[in-house]
Amino acid sequence: MQTGKSRKQRVTNSRHAGHNGAQAKKATTELDVRIGVFRQPAMQTPVLVLNASYEPINICGARRALVLVLKGVARAEEQQGAVLHAQRMNVGMPSVIRLLEYRRIPHQTRALSRKNILLRDRNMCQYCSVILTASELTLDHVIPRSRGGLSTWENLVACCHDCNRRKGNQMLHELTEMKLQREPRPFSLHTSRHIMRMIGSADPSWRRYLYFESGDAAA
Ligand SMILES: [Zn+2]
Structure with a gap:
């Protein structure tokens, strides 16, 4: 600082x-x-x-x-x-x-961290969709570490303690009652823009800069 x-x-x-x-x-x-x-x-x-x-x-x-x-x-x-x-x-x-000068933005602009995973997943358990505070959430390895799962954007999701316990060391395909709400992806500019949109929905002057891509709505 x-x-x-x-x-x-x-x-x-x-x-x-x-x-x-x-x-x-x-x-x-x-x-x-x-x-x-x-x-x-x-x-x-x-x-x-x-x-x-x-x-x-x-x-x-x-x-x-x-x-x-x-x-x-x-x-x-x-x-x-x-x-x-x-x-x-x-x-x-x-x-x-x-x-005033164009700045090249790297495809992936954020470091892999607990904070950024929670931000990407909007503090929502990716299995049961409950929204909790950061301290009430844990990170789940979709493919468990014990089975070779890596700590990557694609393999880490926000998860509540209940779901984490329920899932344990099992693979998702072994659990019929649990599935991911959406496929975990790197925190891209696309993700950031989605968050900007949520914050900016209260400010009308932001809207015309945030809603120009119709393709974004699908994500
Ligand atoms: Zn949950």
């Missing part, structure tokens, strides 16, 4: 590299003020991040989004109602930003 100070410095340096000392100092003060007003609860509001191609790629906090806009890395495509009154300028709070 970056401290506020080092992040500010980084912003300042990248923005004002090459300027002379006096100009840089003045600009630092100005940017400090501009970023300073961003320390309020509204700064936590989620902002949708689009690639240069308008493809939704991420969600970040409003504060981070504003920094990206001020650094000239992104521009605000949609704004929230709130306007921040900073020194000598009013800054609209973005609700959607777009990167």
Whole structure:
């Protein structure tokens, strides 16, 4: 986690590299003020991040989004109602930003971890569909480890303790009463977009960036 100070410095340096000392100092003060007003609860509001191609790629906090806009890395495509009154300028709070330079997104963007498996499976037991908190869920190896199953995206699912006990060391085809709700897959951009859609359904300004692919509905 970056401290506020080092992040500010980084912003300042990248923005004002090459300027002379006096100009840089003045600009630092100005940017400090501009970023300073961003320390309020509204700064936590989620902002949708689009690639240069308008493809939704991420969600970040409003504060981070504003920094990206001020650094000239992104521009605000949609704004929230709130306007921040900073020194000598009013800054609209973005609700959607777009990167100015296209960023190649690797097919699989997330590390394999318990947290990400639970996120992919939306905290839902993949056998009985019960939705629980993270601490009430366990991870199940679909093909048990004792039978050669690996810890991979395709072989790990969120599972409640009851189902985990019931399944034990058996293979799924040996258990007629248990089956997977859906085939486990790597956490892809497609998955992330589905989650963005769930979070974004409350924000009308997000919708036109999230619902443009009709093919997505099938998943
Ligand atoms: Zn279950």
